[in-house]
Amino acid sequence: MKYEIVIKGYIKDHLFEEFEMTQQEDFTTKLSGEFVDQAELYGVLRRIQDLGIELIAVIPV
Amino acid sequence: MTLSIMPTKLQKPQFPPDMVVKPETTRLLSTAKINIVSAQAGSGKSTSVSHWLSNQGEPYIWYSLDEWDNDLAQFLTYLTEGIKTIAPEVSGQMDQLLSARQTIGDEALIKSFTTLVHNIRQSYILVLDDYHVINDEMIHQMMRALIGHFPLSMHLCIISREDPPFSLAKLHSQRQLTALRMSDLRFTLLETESFFSKNLNRSLTSNQLKYLFERTEGWIAGLQLTALSLQGVEDIDHFIADFSESHYYIIDYLLEEVLERHTETIRQFLLKSSIFEYFSPELCDDVLELQPGEGEKCIEFLLKTNSFLITMGSGWFRYHHLFRELLRKRLNLMERDIITTIYLRAGKWFEGKERHQEAIEHYLNGGHNELAAALIEFKWATMDLELRSSSWLDMANRLPEDLIKRSPVLSLGVGWALLDRGEVESCEAWFDIAKKLYDQWQDWALRGDILVNDLEEFKQMPVTLMNAKAYIAAVMGDYALLLKITKELQILAEQHYNKKQWVLETFVATVHWGRGELDEAIYHMMRVKNEALGPLNPLVQNSMVWVIAELYIQKGQLTQAKILLEKAIEEVKREGIVPILMATYYLYLAMIASFRGDTDQAFGLLETSKSYGHQYEFMDWQYKYYTLKARLHIQNGSWDLARRCIIKGRNSDFKNPIPESFTIEDMDLWLTLKTEEDEHALKYRIDEAINALEPFLEDDPSYTTEMKWKLIFKFAPLNSYAAKLEPICRILLDRAKIQKRWLHVIEYSVLMMRFIKSEAVKQSLLSSAKQLALDEGIELPFVEFSESLPISDKVHANLSLREPLTTRELEVLELIEKGLSNQEIANMLFIALSTVKSYNNSLFGKLEVKRRTEAVAKAKTLGLL
Numbered sequence: 001m002k003y004e005i006v007i008k009g010y011i012k013d014h015l016f017e018e019f020e021m022t023q024q025e026d027f028t029t030k031l032s033g034e035f036v037d038q039a040e041l042y043g044v045l046r047r048i049q050d051l052g053i054e055l056i057a058v059i060p061v
Numbered sequence: 062m063t064l065s066i067m068p069t070k071l072q073k074p075q076f077p078p079d080m081v082v083k084p085e086t087t088r089l090l091s092t093a094k095i096n097i098v099s100a101q102a103g104s105g106k107s108t109s110v111s112h113w114l115s116n117q118g119e120p121y122i123w124y125s126l127d128e129w130d131n132d133l134a135q136f137l138t139y140l141t142e143g144i145k146t147i148a149p150e151v152s153g154q155m156d157q158l159l160s161a162r163q164t165i166g167d168e169a170l171i172k173s174f175t176t177l178v179h180n181i182r183q184s185y186i187l188v189l190d191d192y193h194v195i196n197d198e199m200i201h202q203m204m205r206a207l208i209g210h211f212p213l214s215m216h217l218c219i220i221s222r223e224d225p226p227f228s229l230a231k232l233h234s235q236r237q238l239t240a241l242r243m244s245d246l247r248f249t250l251l252e253t254e255s256f257f258s259k260n261l262n263r264s265l266t267s268n269q270l271k272y273l274f275e276r277t278e279g280w281i282a283g284l285q286l287t288a289l290s291l292q293g294v295e296d297i298d299h300f301i302a303d304f305s306e307s308h309y310y311i312i313d314y315l316l317e318e319v320l321e322r323h324t325e326t327i328r329q330f331l332l333k334s335s336i337f338e339y340f341s342p343e344l345c346d347d348v349l350e351l352q353p354g355e356g357e358k359c360i361e362f363l364l365k366t367n368s369f370l371i372t373m374g375s376g377w378f379r380y381h382h383l384f385r386e387l388l389r390k391r392l393n394l395m396e397r398d399i400i401t402t403i404y405l406r407a408g409k410w411f412e413g414k415e416r417h418q419e420a421i422e423h424y425l426n427g428g429h430n431e432l433a434a435a436l437i438e439f440k441w442a443t444m445d446l447e448l449r450s451s452s453w454l455d456m457a458n459r460l461p462e463d464l465i466k467r468s469p470v471l472s473l474g475v476g477w478a479l480l481d482r483g484e485v486e487s488c489e490a491w492f493d494i495a496k497k498l499y500d501q502w503q504d505w506a507l508r509g510d511i512l513v514n515d516l517e518e519f520k521q522m523p524v525t526l527m528n529a530k531a532y533i534a535a536v537m538g539d540y541a542l543l544l545k546i547t548k549e550l551q552i553l554a555e556q557h558y559n560k561k562q563w564v565l566e567t568f569v570a571t572v573h574w575g576r577g578e579l580d581e582a583i584y585h586m587m588r589v590k591n592e593a594l595g596p597l598n599p600l601v602q603n604s605m606v607w608v609i610a611e612l613y614i615q616k617g618q619l620t621q622a623k624i625l626l627e628k629a630i631e632e633v634k635r636e637g638i639v640p641i642l643m644a645t646y647y648l649y650l651a652m653i654a655s656f657r658g659d660t661d662q663a664f665g666l667l668e669t670s671k672s673y674g675h676q677y678e679f680m681d682w683q684y685k686y687y688t689l690k691a692r693l694h695i696q697n698g699s700w701d702l703a704r705r706c707i708i709k710g711r712n713s714d715f716k717n718p719i720p721e722s723f724t725i726e727d728m729d730l731w732l733t734l735k736t737e738e739d740e741h742a743l744k745y746r747i748d749e750a751i752n753a754l755e756p757f758l759e760d761d762p763s764y765t766t767e768m769k770w771k772l773i774f775k776f777a778p779l780n781s782y783a784a785k786l787e788p789i790c791r792i793l794l795d796r797a798k799i800q801k802r803w804l805h806v807i808e809y810s811v812l813m814m815r816f817i818k819s820e821a822v823k824q825s826l827l828s829s830a831k832q833l834a835l836d837e838g839i840e841l842p843f844v845e846f847s848e849s850l851p852i853s854d855k856v857h858a859n860l861s862l863r864e865p866l867t868t869r870e871l872e873v874l875e876l877i878e879k880g881l882s883n884q885e886i887a888n889m890l891f892i893a894l895s896t897v898k899s900y901n902n903s904l905f906g907k908l909e910v911k912r913r914t915e916a917v918a919k920a921k922t923l924g925l926l
Contacts, residue, residue: 009310015390027308049222052102052383
């Protein structure tokens, strides 16, 4: 399953190396990637939370 | 207590004294008994709570949680350690409870632990920091139990990055809970100003201040990092201009600024030390290969500059989680070789200090899997003894599977852990792998890449594997197989000087028990109890009391069982032992009373049992409770109540390797046969019951099916079944005689009477049974198993009462009708005059009358007489 995760602000590449990262015009970052299952998705969301980054959207594509 | 404790985890972190804290948060925290502080990383949660604790008078426990705490035993061990400072006695009792964990089961452990928490009189505050790392459902359940019955003396404060999975709405509406969220923790403009004036030795203009406030949104981590970046900045406006052009995540941007400003030494130190959860100067010098004393200098510098370093006490420190997370990410940009070397050195350092959990963590992070595997292998034996096999499995599962499959001990451990979880099928595959590797190892040429580290455990493997087989056989009730294994085990254990001889001895006892050889079973269980085979955990020893009592009862030695139980109860009361086993002890006393025909006393003792069982519950207590209660209700003719007990008993079914003399399924069969009025249907049921037993009837019926046979003997219509059943009943009677099971001899004698035509033989059977029953006062078999009649109108009438009369009360009523005086009734029934009077009162109550004559009249109109 493929998801796009949108977070606030731009971030450096090394924070989420495994994803394709797009800096968007509205100063958000889109992380796109393939997930094995829901557990992996939640793992990434937890990492975003651990860094104190604001989560804006999670979209299945 | 066997688990080791890291004291740093129970110390309140010390934040820099000039930290700005919002006064409002302190007020909010003291307004309710339960606080949830739930907000994102770096929002000042721990700082606020820590500040509040320092400014109030109550004692507190601070518990910093991390991933390793996802283990009920470890969690409760830390709580117990914390409580030691508040209520040492209760903490001691908790210790007892934890060391008995293997015999209690997790659900019952939670219940009993919660009860003990309620025994703390001193009021105190419990802080659970970083609760979001907890994902173990049993721990959540423990917290739900605690919150559901909230102790008066406790003030609970949960700090978490996300809301914990409890339903808090009710507490909220009752104003028992305050939640501190981001909106409460965020700094206002005014607070931001006071923060900067404390943390910067220069002043900011109001525009600069306003910008920084808006950019950080009052988020404390952002403000702190800003202050750090501003140190040594000449032109603040320039800094702000750069800052506002960047749209990078604020922490990411600022961290770069900070790192750039530091010297190379400090920069390296920050990045490399980020691999540690907790660190000391000595650890840093050694692992990071610094000059002696340099680690301390770096730490002092970072403390002085407020660089997200938190003092944990005893010379240990940790970084703020958020800061550490970012540093670690940056560390990963370094050369892989450098990183793996640091992890290796860290693993070695912790291993040298026997802090294995941390060593394993570092080895795994650095990809040193074989080193981690070796340590995990060594941990198996101890963790299995502590019954933490499921936590061990979580740890082992972090290793690559092909690595586990190269280690016989690890494969064995995985098998055992799965067996502990009741996954009998999947565990056997792992045992096979372990066995294969073990055999291969014996041949030098075949050793190849097999990994053996824990030689001691490896040598014991044949015994351990056989133990596993024995356990599976016992649970499955396959006593023939168990006997075979036990014999092999005895030889093996001697060859290998195995230390767990007592486990083997209980298997031997179980084999005898499963074959009805109760004297032998008692002999072996006694040897275990008296520690003839080595010292025992006190709770294991105490639980041998009920096991032996059960054996005595099955034998019909009721007095001996009663003395044993009463002595144990007395000891619990005298020594102030945690009363985990009381519910079970009283249950067996109730069973003794019921075999003596004293149903009322049995019900009374069951009530006492229940009052203990509500607080402390032992393994299969609930199952046993409902099974016995169902039997009592069946005797009384209270079918509905019996049925309800059977349903509840089924819900609390518990797989136990010990043979039961009567099961919940037996009670169900009993009720079905007893209430079946249609003769064809009855025959069908009897056929069904016999068919279910016959496949096992190659030799003699097995001991554990005896109760079912008794029921078949009692209810089968004679004309169709007598010829078939009589020989079986005779075999069972003779076997009971040979095995000296007097209770069963009495039962079979009474049952045998059905199949006998000659009145003289019948009478002689009965009188020899009565003779046997005399010494121990056994009465129940004569009530339960004597010739049964179809349900009479009388029974129907009795059942239609709101509260039916007991058998004894009906007896008394019949004697009253015959015109006997109370004294005469007492003489006739061999009971005290006062007992007769109490029967009278109770049956008057049930019939709603006041006098003997009224009772007889009412009973006649109801059809009871």
